[in-house]
Amino acid sequence: xxxxSRTQPKQSPDTxxxxxxVYKTAIYVRLSAEKDETRDRxxxxxxRNLIKNFVxxxxxxxxxxIYMDDEISGTTFDRPEFERMMSDMRAGRINCIVVKDLSRLxxxxxxxxxxxxxxxxxxxxxxxxxxxxxxxxxxxxxxxVAVTNIANDLYAKDISKKISxxxxxxxxxGIPVGRVTYGYKVxxxxxxxxxxxxxxxxxxxxxxxxxxxxxxxxxxxxxxxLNAKHILTxxxxxxxxxxxxxxxxxxxKWTVDTLSQILKNEVYIGRxxxxxxxxxxxxxxxxxxxxKDEWYVFENHHIALITKEQFYAVxxxxxxxxxxxxxxxxxxxxxKITCGCCGSSIHIHxxxxxxxxxxxxxxxxxxxxxxxxxxxxxxxxxxxxxxIKEQIQVFIDREKILKEHHNDxxxxxxxxxxxxxxxxxxxxxxxxxxxxxxxxxxxTEDLLDEKEYLQLNREYSQRIEKLKIQADExxxxxxxxESAEKTVAQLKAEMLRFKGKRKLTQEMVDLFVAQVRIxxxxxxxxxxxxxxxxxKFAELNMEREAG
Numbered sequence: 124x125x126x127x128s129r130t131q132p133k134q135s136p137d138t139x140x141x142x143x144x145v146y147k148t149a150i151y152v153r154l155s156a157e158k159d160e161t162r163d164r165x166x167x168x169x170x171r172n173l174i175k176n177f178v179x180x181x182x183x184x185x186x187x188x189i190y191m192d193d194e195i196s197g198t199t200f201d202r203p204e205f206e207r208m209m210s211d212m213r214a215g216r217i218n219c220i221v222v223k224d225l226s227r228l229x230x231x232x233x234x235x236x237x238x239x240x241x242x243x244x245x246x247x248x249x250x251x252x253x254x255x256x257x258x259x260x261x262x263x264x265x266x267x268v269a270v271t272n273i274a275n276d277l278y279a280k281d282i283s284k285k286i287s288x289x290x291x292x293x294x295x296x297g298i299p300v301g302r303v304t305y306g307y308k309v310x311x312x313x314x315x316x317x318x319x320x321x322x323x324x325x326x327x328x329x330x331x332x333x334x335x336x337x338x339x340x341x342x343x344x345x346x347x348x349l350n351a352k353h354i355l356t357x358x359x360x361x362x363x364x365x366x367x368x369x370x371x372x373x374x375x376k377w378t379v380d381t382l383s384q385i386l387k388n389e390v391y392i393g394r395x396x397x398x399x400x401x402x403x404x405x406x407x408x409x410x411x412x413x414x415k416d417e418w419y420v421f422e423n424h425h426i427a428l429i430t431k432e433q434f435y436a437v438x439x440x441x442x443x444x445x446x447x448x449x450x451x452x453x454x455x456x457x458x459k460i461t462c463g464c465c466g467s468s469i470h471i472h473x474x475x476x477x478x479x480x481x482x483x484x485x486x487x488x489x490x491x492x493x494x495x496x497x498x499x500x501x502x503x504x505x506x507x508x509x510x511i512k513e514q515i516q517v518f519i520d521r522e523k524i525l526k527e528h529h530n531d532x533x534x535x536x537x538x539x540x541x542x543x544x545x546x547x548x549x550x551x552x553x554x555x556x557x558x559x560x561x562x563x564x565x566x567t568e569d570l571l572d573e574k575e576y577l578q579l580n581r582e583y584s585q586r587i588e589k590l591k592i593q594a595d596e597x598x599x600x601x602x603x604x605e606s607a608e609k610t611v612a613q614l615k616a617e618m619l620r621f622k623g624k625r626k627l628t629q630e631m632v633d634l635f636v637a638q639v640r641i642x643x644x645x646x647x648x649x650x651x652x653x654x655x656x657x658x659k660f661a662e663l664n665m666e667r668e669a670g
Contacts, residue, residue, distance in 0.1 A: 146219035153192040219249040305357035319425040346377040395424035463640035464495040508627040541601035548594035559583040
């Protein structure tokens with residue numbers, strides 16, 4: 124497929140003034156996770172106001188939206204508001220991004236540089252870092268980007284190392300780090316050290332859950348009763364009591380999974396276990412599970428909410444419950460289906476009316492984040508099958524016509540046409556080379572003067588070179604035709620094998636389907652394999668018939 128050039132023609136300053144446009148601008152604000160916990164939100168607000176005032180003063184900018192990521196490290200790009208901004212960029216809702224400085228976009232030199240120097244220009248996005256005095260629409264802006272990026276990357280690595288070292292020391296001493304477990308809260312003792320104490324309101328709920336589970340009450344029944352009594356879920360409780368700030372509140376209902384997590388957590392018997400997983404931001408390592416011998420285990424670390432006897436009795440009851448095996452849904456289009464609206468991956472999700480293919484971005488951030496509506500799995504499979512069957516029929520019809528055409532004795536096979544053309548070129552080249560070799564003899568015998576000799580020698584050389592090019596083109600065309608013919612022959616056997624199929628199979632998907640994209644209003648784009656080969660084969664046959 125031909126790639127469309129995004130290069131814009133150079134214009135004079137006067138022309139630019141006349142054709143100036145107003146940029147749909149995104150304000151992006153980020154506050155680092157490594158900032159002190161006691162700081163208030165003024166830093167975030169001040170950052171936002173600085174950018175807003177800057178944009179308001181620009182004649183060619185208007186604010187489309189403000190994106191704010193709070194307490195998220197710049198060494199990762201897995202940030203909710205950043206992802207939302209990138210989604211709006213891909214959807215064409217914004218064409219300009221303004222930040223306070225380049226480090227607000229990210230402190231990873233490689234990824235940030237890739238965004239600023241490749242992704243944004245490719246998407247025709249203007250990028251402005253105010254305090255770095257960087258504006259991608261101005262000349263010679265790239266030099267400062269590289270220097271600033273390197274400094275930020277070194278700073279990020281230094282900070283990340285210090286944070287990792289601090290957290291490692293806390294884990295080794297049993298000092299609580301990370302999220303607080305439901306039923307507890309973290310306070311500072313007389314030595315200003317973080318310790319876990321009982322959070323009575325939540326702790327009473329935990330005790331009630333264990334009591335019911337010990338009786339043998341089903342988890343689904345326990346969850347239903349908690350929901351009926353309007354007991355706050357752990358997520359709701361943490362938000363209500365300002366324990367955590369969530370961009371989007373999840374877990375608004377008690378579920379079996381939530382209860383299972385609580386009932387198997389040894390923290391409720393006074394045991395504190397940390398180091399089960401690790402992550403290293405500055406090395407770009409993903410979070411990974413560690414071996415059990417790498418864990419830090421502290422017995423009687425804090426006050427227990429239940430006895431060990433009750434805890435193990437509940438575990439024993441859980442083992443008695445035999446869960447029916449879930450029937451796994453086979454995703455035949457795995458790795459081949461994507462969202463045409465935002466570019467995110469598409470996964471299968473169960474709904475009341477059946478299983479659907481749904482955009483993961485829409486699933487995570489809500490219906491307003493992406494216009495790609497869920498589509499029933501069966502409807503997608505039916506559409507894919509219909510396109511495959513249509514392609515098979517078109518191929519068979521075309522083959523039938525070509526076969527009848529080939530039976531005509533007056534039709535010369537294309538390979539023969541190319542071979543004759545190559546031979547003709549070679550024969551003419553030999554003739555010209557013979558004439559050219561005789562020019563010097565004619566010149567020495569005064570049959571040609573110097574001017575005539577040089578002119579004829581140049582003309583023969585040019586004609587020979589042109590014939591060489593023509594011969595190579597004919598050889599290449601013959602090779603392409605032969606390759607296309609072989610591919611079509613192989614494909615023909617496969618197509619005939621699936622001609623009468625009434626149900627889509629994984630084998631058919633693997634063979635025929637290259638890509639499926641879901642767009643707005645449930646519109647589908649189905650790209651098949653071999654389309655280029657079939658098109659080329661048809662073009663070659665058309666050339667033959669025209670010849």
